Amino acid sequence: MNPPALLLVGHGTRDAVGAEAFRAFVAQLDAAEPGLAVGGGFIELSPPPLADAVAAMVDGGVRHFAAVPLVLVSAGHAKGDIPAALAREERRHPGTSFAYGRPLGPHPKLLQVLERRLDEALAGADRADTTVLLVGRGSTDPDANAEVFKAARLLWEGRGLAGVETAFVSLAQPSVPAGLDRCRALGARRVVVLPYFLFPGVLPDRVRDQAHEWAAAHDTEVRCADVIGPEPELAELVMERYRESLRGDLRMNCDSCVYRIKLPGFEDRVGRPQQPHHHPDDPGHTHGPHGHEPHPHEPHAPHGEGHPHAPAR
Missing domain, CATH: 3.40.50.1400 (Rossmann fold)
Incomplete structure (x- = not known):
């Protein structure tokens, strides 16, 4: 039986060089892990959208995914947008399942x-x-x-x-x-x-x-100085996060999460519902045409459903 596929999820950027760096890193990991299906997509701004990446892998026979958010900190995208988008893909593709890893840093x-x-x-x-x-x-x-x-x-x-x-x-x-x-x-x-x-x-x-x-x-x-870039240590850390997600050993910190704890100035965030952050090319996207101006990030769509720190209901 094949192991769950590794699905890398990025935020997206209007910078063509940055988007290509993400795609090249996905290809690099794919080449380095011949026994593992590796793919990746963005939640907005850059191709391929996450929905297309998942659809292509499902068409190739993948049914089980372990998603690693390619982000450094546990902000709104990692806590809400990405898990909600994965829940949406699971509904779109009956018979699939998605485990979710944690962000990369600090490490x-x-x-x-x-x-x-x-x-x-x-x-x-x-x-x-x-x-x-x-x-x-x-x-x-x-x-x-x-x-x-x-x-x-x-x-x-x-x-x-x-x-x-x-x-x-x-x-x-x-x-x-x-x-x-x-x-x-x-x-x-x-x-x-x-x-x-x-x-x-x-x-x-x-x-x-x-x-x-x-x-x-x-x-x-x-x-x-330069950005971190596709260094061997980054690839090793992504694989570490992948293995954690398979074991269910995520060790996320909920002690200071605004979606569980009433922190001063952020009391209204506790228990708020959420919706996926749609990519401009994804069906049902509500931000306008693909060339739209950047919309404000955080706060944006409320977070809760599908968020790993969300309180049980």
Whole structure:
């Protein structure tokens, strides 16, 4: 009997290079795992939509899937949109089943890659004189933002850096310029801006542009590192998440989930129902034509049904 297929689920990006990087990573894993069916799709913005990816694999004989969200933190997409979309696909394809893995970070394997990206940017410069600004996407989910701070602290420990600060490129504070201001106020001689993103895209480009703009107006040395990329450690971590989902060993953290716990300012999120986040090309999509402007993310469709942290009803 064949093992459940590995289904990688990405958010999607308007950046063609970033979308191709995701597709190339799926192909890379497929080639590296000859005894395993591997596919992948996006919940919005980029082809192939998740619905098409699942349909193609079902047409190829796949009936059981283990889905791994190719995201770094447990924000709204991982907690709500993706599991709801998987539930929709299970209804569309009777006889199929979907296990769901957990997001990727923070994890020591990713920290290894981040450290490598840091050293590439330093090019031999002294770590002791270097402050790192780790920049995440940003979310209105405080739990997701806290995970970025945790990754920053883990990166700081034991690596001989002057310090590691945290910033976000959207939806949360501090912003990239504010994070650089903080590094400078703390006496940073050199700052490496380290994007906490898997692949290239619109937001990593924005991080770089904002860092360069800030550097041009200040006398602090600023260097920009690359994104994580399709490194061997990333492939190993995805396979680890795949195996976890098969064992049911997910160990998700519900202690600070806004969909279970009344956190200050987020009380209205507890127990809210949810619906899948439709891809523009997917039947029933309600956001307009494929060329529509980006709609606001988080908060968007409410979360609850199909969400692994949702309270039982």
